[in-house]
Amino acid sequence: MIFRREWGIYAIFLAMIHTVIILAGWVTWDIPGIFGLAFHPTLDRYVMVQHGFGLANLIGIVALFYGLALMLTSSDWAVRFLGGPIWKFVQRGAYVLWALVAVHGGYFLFMHFVDYHRAVPPPNPLSWPFVSLVALVLTLRSAAFFQVWRQARRDRKRTLPLSA
Template sequence: MSDDTSGGGRLARRWRGPLGRNLVVIVLAAALVAGFAAVHAQWSPMHRWNRAFGDASFLLLALAMAMGATARLWRSAGRLIAFRRELGVYATLLAIVHLVIILAGWVTWDLWRLFGFELHPQLGRYVMVQHGFGLANAIGLVALALAIPLALTSNDVSVRRLGAQTWKVLQMGAVPLWWLSVAHVGYFLFAHFLSFHRATPEPNPLQWPFVGLLFAVVSLRLAAFVAASARPRDLCRPA
């Protein structure tokens, strides 16, 4: 009996170790990309995979943002908090792929087009034609610029070199990263195709799941903040 228990404990610790966590999150990320690609199966390949990688990245980020709050509310969930690092790292990698697909397939490496400009043949210069598209992409690029240093420092070596306090301050960038990502994703789910000069497609089926996910994450973090406020000694611990 004791040998079985010990073996089970070693197996559980192995899957909660760095290698096990990476494997779990890689499988989860691949499943999410495939699932979102199936949701968008009727779209052109570029838009299908662009959105599949972007949506999967956002969901991994949402899980990372919710995990700390969940551990605050339910101590038994504390063992899952180590997965936040891997969730953040792979969310960033998926976002980079998402950007590359957009650059190669949507704006064809024309950075002016990424920010909503098009070359006007009569004027011979670029003019703004998609205001929201440019702003949403600028927000997405700022979010990615925040995500990359967070991902690069999500390891024990960075904690030792930067010092625990500096590292924690740097990782607080996850909060603005989350809200920038919400704004970026929200625009493309709800506003991008509401243009008077082109046909409006069917609503994206992920609109209401996005609203529900946003509500769940915000509710969890708010509940964790309230719980921490009731225990002043915990206020210094990030949610």
């Protein structure tokens, strides 16, 4: 696929911009706030106020660092430095990154704003396109898996010795 490396690098740059926007706008640089904590003046400490918010953001942060590792190894120099098999092992981490991003995005599209003490906002118009894209990727990955599996079985049958 043409421009695959570039698309991955741009995606990580967008994730970094997303992180800065969330830090500056939503949690206003309150680092414990990223993890669902708020300062309680009576108790004089931070307390958990948004359970899923912290976990979803932790997943997003792990995905960001994972993506940065992939981005830093997305070059011909990295292939030469690491060697082909190690580089390929690192780059196959893109599948894990995809799963982390899907869980992170899915939480904020479908679960975060469903809370008993807040009014439920109108549905996000990106929810169902997100679900469609996740389903499409899973379908394509499953189809590719079964195609490779069938081909491997055919190849194995051709190379098996005939029994008498």
